Amino acid sequence: MPEDTSWEYSLYIPNDPRAVTISRRTLRLILTMHGLIGLVDVAELLAAELIGNAVLHTKGPAALRVRWSAGVLRIGAWDADPEPPDAPARFADVAEDENGRGLALVRACSDLWGWQPLSRFGNRGKYVWCELGAPQPGVTNRAS
Template sequence: MPENEPWEYSLHIPNDLRAVTVSRRTLRLILTMHGLIRLVDVAELLATELVSNAVRHTKGPAALRVRWSPPGTLRIGAWDADPGPPEPPQPFEQAAEQEDGRGLALVRACADVWGWQPLAREGSRGKYVWCELGAA
């Protein structure tokens, strides 16, 4: 499938730390199959942080969502069932010295843009935390 066509994948995962590895490997396969191998390393890091937060800090199911929008934007997001906002990221220099709490600081440092939004659709609640990478 050419890079100039949009696509989107969703992977629904249980609240299980092993889902982080499954998500990371699935993302690698998706990007490789779409010819976006140059984005794999950073995308895997970002997806690992987002999915890890969704699994570690909530009690319900989660999902990884990956979307390609031509001409060159990759959006990676994690949904979880908790509608509360994520903890704001600390400055990367400060977060790098800690054992925990580096996830969103890494996302902010490595992604072109990131954000989150609460969701309430058909009685389902939760939030979606996302980031974007440019392919250039």
């Protein structure tokens, strides 16, 4: 059973393709330790897409941010590029394409997603995030 308390983690990563695997494994451990194993598979997919985009499309460092509050898991990726992400297409429209599926998957598999420009401590960039609600008993497919 998930905890009722709120918590947040940040994992700062270099611009390195291996960061995607490290982020996924770290997220799996965090969610397992907090009793949210029912969210792990979808959360790993979403985190991999968000961090993958940050590493692939930018040249600087990035960060994975994971927050649980009021029964909602927010997964986000910060990167140093202030340019907005491309608007996601419907997943059905890009399912056969080799590229451009990342944010379409995020849109299809999350309850809510968005992005915001950031300027903190002299750093510019953006934060792309998505949210998943706590799993409901008997619900097995979020991407409907």
